[in-house]
Amino acid sequence: MDLDFACTMCGKCCHDLRLPLTVTEAVVWLERGNDVQILCDAAPWLEEPPADNIQAAHRRRRSFAALSGSLPARVVVILAGAFAGPCPNLQPDMRCGIYEQRPLVCRIYPAEINPFIELTPAHKACPPEAWTPGLPPLRRGGKLADAGMLSLIQQSRDTDAREVPVKQRVCALLGIDRAAVWNEGFAAYSPDRAGLLAALRQAGSEPAAPAQPPAWGFVSNRRKTVDTLMSVGALGSLAPATGTAGFEYLGFFEASE
Numbered sequence: 395m396d397l398d399f400a401c402t403m404c405g406k407c408c409h410d411l412r413l414p415l416t417v418t419e420a421v422v423w424l425e426r427g428n429d430v431q432i433l434c435d436a437a438p439w440l441e442e443p444p445a446d447n448i449q450a451a452h453r454r455r456r457s458f459a460a461l462s463g464s465l466p467a468r469v470v471v472i473l474a475g476a477f478a479g480p481c482p483n484l485q486p487d488m489r490c491g492i493y494e495q496r497p498l499v500c501r502i503y504p505a506e507i508n509p510f511i512e513l514t515p516a517h518k519a520c521p522p523e524a525w526t527p528g529l530p531p532l533r534r535g536g537k538l539a540d541a542g543m544l545s546l547i548q549q550s551r552d553t554d555a556r557e558v559p560v561k562q563r564v565c566a567l568l569g570i571d572r573a574a575v576w577n578e579g580f581a582a583y584s585p586d587r588a589g590l591l592a593a594l595r596q597a598g599s600e601p602a603a604p605a606q607p608p609a610w611g612f613v614s615n616r617r618k619t620v621d622t623l624m625s626v627g628a629l630g631s632l633a634p635a636t637g638t639a640g641f642e643y644l645g646f647f648e649a650s651e
């Protein structure tokens with residue numbers, strides 16, 4: 395379906411977010427006195443997928459190798475500007491207070507960065523009038539019509555891949571070593587600002603990955619998932635109560651014992 399779009403500046407997409415940030419953006423976000431969380435998920439990775447498995451290739455590009463017990467895995471780490479209510483940069487008139495320096499992800503919205511998620515107006519915060527036919531073309535023939543937007547999305551994907559070793563090092567420096575299972579949720583860490591800023595700066599200047607895959611554990615709020623992982627040699631544990639393990643478990647599913 396073709397789509398036309400123009401932002402109405404309603405500000406709805408600037409509320410209650412975990413906003414994915416690049417490493418450079420996360421440093422600036424913290425320097426402005428705002429909070430950054432570290433979201434981790436991991437997937438078992440028994441063997442390299444065939445070259446035509448583009449979804450696996452996408453995950454591989456943005457993840458690092460780890461070992462969970464004896465099970466190979468790949469861990470994705472996301473830095474996220476986290477806020478409840480309005481973004482700390484949102485002005486009372488719903489304008490972005492850092493418009494010229496706003497994060498890449500804000501420049502791309504409402505288009506999708508993940509190539510496997512279709513752009514669907516019903517899944518976006520934008521009001522119906524933002525999608526009125528006759529506005530500037532956003533999608534034509536199943537593809538984004540705006541070359542500038544396409545370039546930003548490519549820039550986002552490239553940066554995501556390039557920064558993997560830095561994020562791996564940040565986790566090592568902060569002792570972060572547990573992740574939710576891919577497609578089940580995230581383990582969300584909230585390090586103090588000064589500590590995270592120092593770790594990002596150090597990791598950015600020494601991004602060397604360790605010689606051996608680091609040890610990571612899986613967490614899940616579903617007993618069956620934990621048992622399955624442990625049966626194949628992984629380190630698995632039930633998600634602990636919030637506040638007891640240094641991270642919050644953000645599950646996509648109901649907990650089951």
Ligand code: SF4
Pocket residue numbers: 407408409413481482483484485489490491492493496497500
């Ligand atoms: S940085 Fe600006 S555009 Fe991005 S969420 Fe905040 S107010 Fe909105």
Ligand code: SF4
Pocket residue numbers: 400401402403404405406407408503504519520521524
């Ligand atoms: S929700 Fe959509 S229309 Fe509203 S400010 Fe964000 S991008 Fe613009």
